[in-house]
Amino acid sequence: MLTLGVNIDHVATIRQARRTVEPEPIAAAVLAELGGADGITAHLREDRRHIQDRDVRLLRETVQTHFNLEMAATDEMVAIALDLKPDYATLVPERREEVTTEGGLNLLGDFERYCRVVEQLQGAGIPVSWFIDAQAPQLEAAAKTGAQFIELHTGSYANAKTETQQQRELEVLTKGTQVAIALGLRVNAGHGLTYQNVYPVAQIPGMEELNIGHSIVSRAVLVGMERAVREMKQAMFQESGV
Ligand code: PXP
Numbered sequence: 001m002l003t004l005g006v007n008i009d010h011v012a013t014i015r016q017a018r019r020t021v022e023p024e025p026i027a028a029a030v031l032a033e034l035g036g037a038d039g040i041t042a043h044l045r046e047d048r049r050h051i052q053d054r055d056v057r058l059l060r061e062t063v064q065t066h067f068n069l070e071m072a073a074t075d076e077m078v079a080i081a082l083d084l085k086p087d088y089a090t091l092v093p094e095r096r097e098e099v100t101t102e103g104g105l106n107l108l109g110d111f112e113r114y115c116r117v118v119e120q121l122q123g124a125g126i127p128v129s130w131f132i133d134a135q136a137p138q139l140e141a142a143a144k145t146g147a148q149f150i151e152l153h154t155g156s157y158a159n160a161k162t163e164t165q166q167q168r169e170l171e172v173l174t175k176g177t178q179v180a181i182a183l184g185l186r187v188n189a190g191h192g193l194t195y196q197n198v199y200p201v202a203q204i205p206g207m208e209e210l211n212i213g214h215s216i217v218s219r220a221v222l223v224g225m226e227r228a229v230r231e232m233k234q235a236m237f238q239e240s241g242v
Pocket residue numbers: 007009043070090092100101131151189190191192193211212213214215
């Protein structure tokens with residue numbers, strides 16, 4: 001059954017706008033779980049622009065479902081993950097000047113190092129998920145690193161301007177999922193998914209988990225986190241569910 005990972009980064013973004021103590025991302029995670037989240041995701045960025053080290057420590061202790069640590073494949077973050085032991089780690093590209101993660105990681109760029117990162121994390125019992133675009137060379141490289149998971153970048157689908165373009169991007173994601181499964185990978189997806197565009201992605205055969213942040217936190221500001229998560233689960237499983 002397809003699951004929902006709720007990314008709570010932007011709860012921390014609001015807190016950091018004033019460098020204060022509220023809103024509390026840990027409380028948001030508890031409420032997301034009450035609303036039906038199957039997992040909680042947080043991205044500890046190198047520049048600590050939203051999630052802080054104390055947040056991931058507290059999430060590790062309090063999350064009752066599973067905790068997915070999103071991180072760059074750097075020595076600093078690998079050391080933190082080895083200490084923290086999240087339920088799995090999603091490895092993403094990171095550039096300081098970007099507003100959000102802008103694309104999938106290019107696994108061909110630094111392949112040997114990426115293999116070592118998988119060895120370190122999975123050797124310590126932390127399954128690795130590579131955040132990549134649904135392109136054959138990336139899928140093949142992901143499998144060769146020995147990682148258990150990939151997360152398909154759904155940004156091009158989410159940003160499609162026309163229905164034809166959106167349909168084409170959906171086909172790319174569907175085919176990518178099939179290829180990845182044939183290579184022995186487990187498949188998640190995320191980025192830019194909303195209440196309006198999630199349903200077709202949720203129908204892709206073999207898809208295991210969707211990681212969604214901005215859209216859920218945006219709705220949570222207005223209607224509360226529990227309800228926002230409940231409504232996203234409805235949108236995943238019923239066409240025009242919300
Ligand atoms: N998956 C990954 C790997 C991401 O980097 C992000 C954004 O932090 C998401 C999912 C969630 O994207 P959004 O906030 O657009 O739902």
